[in-house]
Amino acid sequence: MALSASLLLRQSQSLVMTPQLMQSIQLLQMTHLELNQFIAQEVEKNPLLEFSPNDSEAGSHEDSAGDGEQAQPDAAGDADWFDTGTSNSEQLADRLDANFENVFPDDVGERRPDAPELMGQWKSMPGGESADGYDLEDFVASTLSLREHLVQQIPLLISREKERLIAQNLVDQLDENGYLQADLTEAAERLGVAPDEVETVLCALQTLDPPGVFARSLAECLAIQLKQKDRFDPAMQALIAHLDLLAKRDFASLKRLCEVDEEDLLDMLSEIRELNPRPGSAFETSGYEAILPDIVVRRGSDGGWLVELNPDTLPRVLVNQTYFQSVSKNAPRQGEDQNFLSECLQNANWLTRSLDQRAKTIMKVATEIVRQQDAFLQHGVDHLRPLNLKTIAEAIKMHESTVSRVTSNKYMLTPRGLFELKYFFTVSIGSAEGGDSHSAEAVRHRIRQMIAQELPEAVLSDDDIVESLKSAGIDIARRTVAKYREAMNIPSSVQRRREKRAMAKVSTG
Known part of the structure; x- marks a missing residue:
């Protein structure tokens, strides 16, 4: 058969995962913190994107921007602060009275009637009428960590510089519970000292506060605390040596091993319960992160359930179309500048549409979950219905993978408490x-x-x-x-x- 060249026309369809589509999918499973970080990065590299300063301005932007794809920044309120004839400091001095009694009055209710703009500034300050301008966590004193607490005590206990260096090395190897996670032989080799010296320093460190710190096991932690209470007698030693029997509640074997009767054993168990198995837990090692619900569910006036998105977790990002138009007039019709502006506008419009679609998808899934688990919201966990992703996906006509991404790391605040969306899916x-x-x-x-x-x-x-x-x-x-x-x-x-x-x-x- 002879080989010949031919030209064929074929029509086909295929699904292509573009980078923007992949990012849209990733937006679904992001928490609000991750989403804010992602948007901050986009705003930093895209000159057409900007955050909405507050709800009032966001409303005015939305009126002029349609679906959030356009925004015209309102700078009228700030225009008189920046005059080409005077400096910012001079304008600030003109607007504010030099009398500190007028600027910061003792009585919050007594303000200058001729300075309404000052009243707005006062409300946003700490101690003002509104708490929107500051966070109470900014005024909380820093807590003392376990490491800092121990470092303060070491100079009072150890005087020699060499032993202080060993002690400092052991402090750095404590875990958050106050247990020593280090092998003394390896520590001695690393520091170039004898193991006996490390053991001596460790014995001294085990007398520090809190009691039980620098223990290498639970038994040693309890023994240190009992020694400081002068209660580490032979019977208690036998009890600490057989904590496995105590975990099994094998009291008959413990009475035999400790050579005590039932009454003495009960007294010993009461003393054990008063000890702290995690001496370092009282010291905060990292800041606590409050969980903000993505969805809020509350009772409606008609007896039903109102499902709303939490406005505190919704990012407000706008596209500055005015800035794009002004820059496009000065930019050449062809070239890298125009291509850059067009790409920025396309990415900005895509981001606003993706955020809007993300909010709508979360709302659909949450509404269906509330509809399916109505009995739980009314009567409690005993009436929690079995539910899977397929049921929700078929009800809202979406794919199971989409529902799975939406319910990951999202929380719903209900009259029954705060629950992760995954909680409502049970076999x-x-x-x-x-x-x-x-x-x-x-x-x-x-x-x-x-x-x-x-x-x-x-x-x-x-x-x-x-x-x-x-x-x-x-x-x-x-x-x-x-x-x-x-x-x-x-x-x-x-x-x-x-x-x-x-x-x-x-x-x-």
């Missing part, structure tokens, strides 16, 4: 009577309640829990009950019986 457990299935989270909650209400003389075994759940219409296997119980860190019935009996004797004694 289904069948009904013993052929009725509606039950949510796994609701079953775990019921198991937790049953165990919390049991008496020392009537501790429920896993089989008893299974029978009780079946009588309530929940068909569940014994191994599933054991799996749920272990996931909630609830000990077995044997361990619970020993602990409850011991606690009952301690309370009655």
